[in-house]
Amino acid sequence: MMQSNQIYEAVLKANNIVITAHKSPDGDSIGSSTALFQVLSKWGKQVTNIHPDAAPEFLHWVPGQSQIIPFDTETIKASNLLEEADVIFCLDYNEPSRVGSDMQSVLENTKAMKIMIDHHLHPSDFCALRISDTSVCSTSQLVYEWLESIQQLDTIDPEIGASLYLGIMTDTGSFRFPSVSAKTHLILADLITRGVKHWEIHEAVYDTNTLDRIRLKGYALSEKLVCLEGMPIAYASLSEEELKRFNYQKGDTEGLVNQILGIEGIKMAVFFSEKDGKIKISFRSKGDYFVNELANAHFSGGGHAYASGGISEDGLESTIKKFVTNVANFIPKKANH
Numbered sequence: 001m002m003q004s005n006q007i008y009e010a011v012l013k014a015n016n017i018v019i020t021a022h023k024s025p026d027g028d029s030i031g032s033s034t035a036l037f038q039v040l041s042k043w044g045k046q047v048t049n050i051h052p053d054a055a056p057e058f059l060h061w062v063p064g065q066s067q068i069i070p071f072d073t074e075t076i077k078a079s080n081l082l083e084e085a086d087v088i089f090c091l092d093y094n095e096p097s098r099v100g101s102d103m104q105s106v107l108e109n110t111k112a113m114k115i116m117i118d119h120h121l122h123p124s125d126f127c128a129l130r131i132s133d134t135s136v137c138s139t140s141q142l143v144y145e146w147l148e149s150i151q152q153l154d155t156i157d158p159e160i161g162a163s164l165y166l167g168i169m170t171d172t173g174s175f176r177f178p179s180v181s182a183k184t185h186l187i188l189a190d191l192i193t194r195g196v197k198h199w200e201i202h203e204a205v206y207d208t209n210t211l212d213r214i215r216l217k218g219y220a221l222s223e224k225l226v227c228l229e230g231m232p233i234a235y236a237s238l239s240e241e242e243l244k245r246f247n248y249q250k251g252d253t254e255g256l257v258n259q260i261l262g263i264e265g266i267k268m269a270v271f272f273s274e275k276d277g278k279i280k281i282s283f284r285s286k287g288d289y290f291v292n293e294l295a296n297a298h299f300s301g302g303g304h305a306y307a308s309g310g311i312s313e314d315g316l317e318s319t320i321k322k323f324v325t326n327v328a329n330f331i332p333k334k335a336n337h
Helices: 004-013 027-042 075-084 101-109 139-149 158-171 182-193 198-206 211-223 240-245 256-261 291-298 316-335
Strands: 016-021 046-051 068-070 087-091 113-118 129-132 233-238 268-275 278-285 307-312
Touching: 004 113, 004 129, 004 139, 016 027, 016 075, 027 046, 027 068, 027 087, 027 139, 027 158, 046 075, 068 075, 075 101, 113 139, 129 139, 139 158, 139 182, 158 182, 158 198, 182 198, 211 233, 211 256, 233 256, 233 316, 240 268, 256 268, 256 278, 268 316, 278 291, 278 316, 291 307, 291 316, 307 316
Parallel strands: 016 046, 016 087, 046 068, 087 113, 113 129, 233 268
Antiparallel strands: 268 278, 278 307
C-alpha cells in the first residue's frame, strides 16, 4: 500500500500530531479522523483533532467527536497547535483549499510533515506522504487498510470500529454505491466481529430526527421538488428564509438529496440551500451521469463521479437557472457514452 510504512515510521518518531479534515464535516471526515485520533492516542502519542468547523448535531454521538477543536471558533488555540505540530494528517481532502481560506493559510505555512489519507480524485501535491486511492469508497476504509498493512488491526476496539463503520456507511449511501467492493464488506464484517454494534450507528444517523427536521424535509419534497421535463433529473431548493421557518440546524437537510435520487426514473438529483448569501449545492447521480464534472465546470466544486458538491454566490434563482441551462447541454453528452 502507498507509503504505509513511511507513514507509520513518521508517526512513531513524532512528538506532536494534529489531525485535520475538510470544511463542513460529514460522516467520513468525522469517522476517519476520530478513529485515527483514538488509534494514535492508544499508541501513546500526543494528538489533537482540528477541523475547520463543528460537526452537525446528528454526529455528536461519535466517540471522540467532543474533543475536536473547531478552527472557526477557537482560531488562536487551533493555529498554535497546528504551528507546533511535527506531523499533520490531512484526512478526506485532496487539496488545502478544502479546509477554508482561514485555516488553509495556517496549514500551508506550518513546517510539519503533512500526510494525506484520501480517496478523492485529482489530489494536489501538498503532502510529503500520502495514501490516495480513488477506487476506495471512503477515507475510513483507507485508514483501516493502513492499519492492516502495518499489522496494527488489533488496535481497533469497538469505539474505533464504530467511527470507521460510520465513515464507510455514510460515504457509500449505506453500502449501495458502485465504489463498495467485496473488500469493503469484509472490513465491515471484521469491525462487527471486533464489537461494533452496527444497528446503533444506523439508528443514530438515520433514525434520530427532530420534528422540525422531518417537517423541513417534507416541505422540500412536497413543495420545492422540480423534475426537469424530458430528463431524468430532479432538484429541490431551500432559501435562507425557508430554512429559518423550520428552525434549521446544521445537518437537518442531510440525506435529502439521496431521497430525491431515490425517485423512480431519476438519474441525477441536486439540492440547493442558501446561507449567508452563498448557495451550497449537493449533487448525486447514478448510471452514466457523472456529477463531479458538472460541479467542477460550473459551480467551483467537484468530488466523486456520483457524489459531489459545489458553491455559488449568484443568488438562489440565478444559480438554479444556471444549473438548468448547463445540465441540458451536459447530460445528453454523458448519457450517450
